[in-house]
Amino acid sequence: MDNRHYFVAFLAVIGLFFLLALITIPIWIPILIFNTPLIIGIYLLAKYTRFGGVLEKWYLAVYDWLVYQSETPRRLLWQGFYEFMSWYNQDTDWVTMNYGYALLTDDGHMIDNLLTEEQDKHECFSLQLYYFITGTNKAFKSLEGKTLVEIGSGRGGGISFLTRVFKPEKAIGVDFSMNQVEFCKGRHSNINQLEFHQGDAETFTTVEGIGEDSVDAIVNVESSHCYGNIDNFFTQINRALKKDGVFCYTDFRGVEGMEELQAKVEEYFVVEKSIDITRNVCYALKLDTQRRLAVIEEKCPKIFVPLINKFSGVTGSRVYDELSERKTLYHAWLLKPKKAGPSEEIME
Ligand SMILES: C[S@@+](CC[C@H](N)C(=O)[O-])C[C@H]1O[C@@H](n2cnc3c(N)ncnc32)[C@H](O)[C@@H]1O
Structure with missing residues (x-):
């Protein structure tokens, strides 16, 4: 131990x-x-x-x-963790919180030409994860005049980047951490069509501006492992998306958990693409380890540094080891809604 x-x-x-x-x-x-x-x-x-x-x-x-x-304890623990982190750290030079995506090349870079803000360059691997799940998708190429929603938008860097690149008419970031939502309202106020609201992934269609059949594209990045009930979340996605809408989804699970998640994804959605990106995520973490260690050292309470290191995925952490040994898998999906939910298939 x-x-x-x-x-x-x-x-x-x-x-x-x-x-x-x-x-x-x-x-x-x-x-x-x-x-x-x-x-x-x-x-x-x-x-x-x-x-x-x-x-x-x-x-x-x-x-x-x-x-x-677990269901309720998991939800409460993550909620407390993110509320605390964003209450403690209001620094504007930290806007993403995922493990990232790297090409398997020397420097792993893929979108340098799209990183227009200074902070984008520091957090390029995390933004590459966003771009990987959206950028090759036809729906995103024609997002102008449409609505984009991110559930679990964290510190807002991801949806800010997507809004700047794909220029939807309206973009909404939803997160259950009120502190993070307040942080995002200030940090990303330079982007007019982008707004942030507090809401739970399991009930997000009640959030202002999001209703039934109202959204063209939904993004969810490394957030769903915090949710108590994934069925509720997927039901909400199907409810919110327009018939021809898309759901760009990525997250990690243990091997068994990933099998279960795959089955759920197929039950609730039409699968357009399903890609294992474990190696790319692991490589991004390797390339980004020194920067991450420095950020944690600078921005986190000293007493929590060992705990945060554990989640941050730096080389040598449990997260990193399990990804490199493929005990934890990271997956990306491009999905279309099954508007009537899984029961309709059974009826057919
Ligand atoms: C690892 S962070 C990822 C944030 C962001 N997607 C990114 O990549 O930078 C997970 C986020 O999911 C949010 N989250 C967790 N459970 C949630 C829930 N039930 N409803 C809405 N947001 C949730 C957390 O507050 C946190 O901001």
């Missing part, structure tokens, strides 16, 4: 302890007295005995369930 895992497990236990102490203020002193040796005991047991291996397995199983498999 590496030190980062001990550190995170340690933080989790301390957090739980403080929560308990808060809820039970009248008895917090005895809790403190009895729990401190317990916490120190567990820590020493994990670090210096062979129980460490067993504890690591449990820890990773609980961690994966909480972060990637």
